[in-house]
Amino acid sequence: MSDFHYKNGELYTENVPVKTLAEQYGTPLYVYSAAHLRTQAGQLKTTLSQHLPADANAPLICFACKANSNIAVLDLLKQEGLGTDIVSLGEYTRARQAGISPDKIVFSGVGKTDTEIETVLKNGIHQINVESEPELERIARIAEKHKITAPVAFRFNPDVDAKTHAKITTGKHENKFGLTRDALIALYQKADAHAFIAPKGITSHIGSQLTAVTPFKDAFTRMRDLVEMLRAMDMPVTRIDIGGGLGITYTDETPPDLDDYARMVAEIIAPLGTQIILEPGRFIAGNCGILVSQVVHVKQGEKKHYLILDAGMNDLARPSIYDAYHPVMPVLENKAAEHIAYDIVGPVCETGDTFGKNIPLPVMEEDDFVAMTSSGAYGFVMASNYNTRPLPAEILVDGDTHKLIRRRQTVDDILALEIDI
Numbered sequence: 001m002s003d004f005h006y007k008n009g010e011l012y013t014e015n016v017p018v019k020t021l022a023e024q025y026g027t028p029l030y031v032y033s034a035a036h037l038r039t040q041a042g043q044l045k046t047t048l049s050q051h052l053p054a055d056a057n058a059p060l061i062c063f064a065c066k067a068n069s070n071i072a073v074l075d076l077l078k079q080e081g082l083g084t085d086i087v088s089l090g091e092y093t094r095a096r097q098a099g100i101s102p103d104k105i106v107f108s109g110v111g112k113t114d115t116e117i118e119t120v121l122k123n124g125i126h127q128i129n130v131e132s133e134p135e136l137e138r139i140a141r142i143a144e145k146h147k148i149t150a151p152v153a154f155r156f157n158p159d160v161d162a163k164t165h166a167k168i169t170t171g172k173h174e175n176k177f178g179l180t181r182d183a184l185i186a187l188y189q190k191a192d193a194h195a196f197i198a199p200k201g202i203t204s205h206i207g208s209q210l211t212a213v214t215p216f217k218d219a220f221t222r223m224r225d226l227v228e229m230l231r232a233m234d235m236p237v238t239r240i241d242i243g244g245g246l247g248i249t250y251t252d253e254t255p256p257d258l259d260d261y262a263r264m265v266a267e268i269i270a271p272l273g274t275q276i277i278l279e280p281g282r283f284i285a286g287n288c289g290i291l292v293s294q295v296v297h298v299k300q301g302e303k304k305h306y307l308i309l310d311a312g313m314n315d316l317a318r319p320s321i322y323d324a325y326h327p328v329m330p331v332l333e334n335k336a337a338e339h340i341a342y343d344i345v346g347p348v349c350e351t352g353d354t355f356g357k358n359i360p361l362p363v364m365e366e367d368d369f370v371a372m373t374s375s376g377a378y379g380f381v382m383a384s385n386y387n388t389r390p391l392p393a394e395i396l397v398d399g400d401t402h403k404l405i406r407r408r409q410t411v412d413d414i415l416a417l418e419i420d421i
């Protein structure tokens with residue numbers, strides 16, 4: 001997190017002091033680093049190009065915007081040449097509003113509705129990733145009705161254990177995602193025979209926050225074998241979408257080495273001569289953001305010291321959903337030797353509203369600011385209005401400057417949608 005660092009005892013995002021932002025915009029507050037987003041996008045592009053054959057087309061990197069869908073973030077990544085992987089009409093609308101061209105948008109997800117399919121077909125989409133037979137039938141019916149050919153890829157479930165958290169494992173046969181090899185081959189043939197379906201290739205995404213390389217290798221190998229089988233049946237395969245999943249460091253995890261990953265793509269996937277599509281989310285955005293919060297109270301419990309923050313599980317859900325820990329950094333560095341082990345909790349009425357237990361920190365006081373690191377992916381996007389708590393504001397820092405990229409929601413915003421009978 002070099003884009004977040006202490007200078008003269010204060011936490012900075014790039015060249016902007018975090019305390020200044022917290023005081024100006026209030027807390028809880030998401031703060032993102034533009035430099036970090038650019039670095040991650042650049043690193044992925046460069047590493048892939050170093051390993052792929054010189055004459056190969058550049059892969060299409062579609063940022064999985066479920067990780068962070070703020071329009072300003074999508075716009076910034078567009079300027080780095082990235083497209084978007086979307087899973088809803090809402091995300092499609094965001095991507096288009098950010099100016100992302102339809103030929104750089106892929107549509108994933110197991111439950112696309114008629115309205116969603118109709119809208120993307122009419123307005124343009126690079127491919128719809130099909131996850132089941134009823135979904136193909138639905139797409140075929142809509143495509144035929146509007147006389148628009150639907151470009152599709154089929155999501156392969158390779159039955160590979162991603163060795164990550166059970167709730168973000170997606171490539172085992174017991175998971176709801178994708179198709180087995182035989183089911184996929186049968187659907188591919190059906191699609192190829194349909195006048196308004198254009199099968200383009202296959203896609204697979206086996207899970208998120210992968211730290212081991214082997215599951216990628218196993219999945220890629222099974223994808224390659226499947227493409228060879230399809231081609232042996234004269235099926236046209238011009239694209240392979242290898243999904244996302246690259247892990248990041250939150251505390252002490254060792255993410256896959258990017259060179260190893262790119263080498264595998266070059267050795268296993270590239271020889272098939274297709275367009276290569278990637279859908280990274282967390283790798284691009286995870287370490288671009290912090291959630292800044294203020295200490296409401298320091299409570300001395302019977303057995304514990306509690307640091308009660310103004311951010312709760314509704315603002316950052318990952319600790320309560322995945323038992324994740326986002327390291328907590330005081331915004332003003334306190335070099336005092338005395339540390340206290342705190343349970344760091346939010347104000348929401350749930351015991352699960354806990355960000356960390358027995359976390360040693362310098363002695364903290366009411367009104368101090370803290371930052372929860374690595375919160376750029378699956379942070380704001382998972383925030384809710386639980387306990388009628390308004391959604392936080394979001395800030396994008398770029399060098400010496402910063403911009404408010406989403407204003408704080410108000411209670412009036414929330415209540416405006418309700419109808420008093």
Ligand SMILES: Cc1ncc(COP(=O)(O)O)c(C=O)c1O
Binds near residue numbers: 085283
């Ligand atoms: C289909 C698909 N693609 C890409 C991603 C992004 O994954 P990650 O953020 O781990 O790169 C996800 C996340 O769950 C996904 O479901």
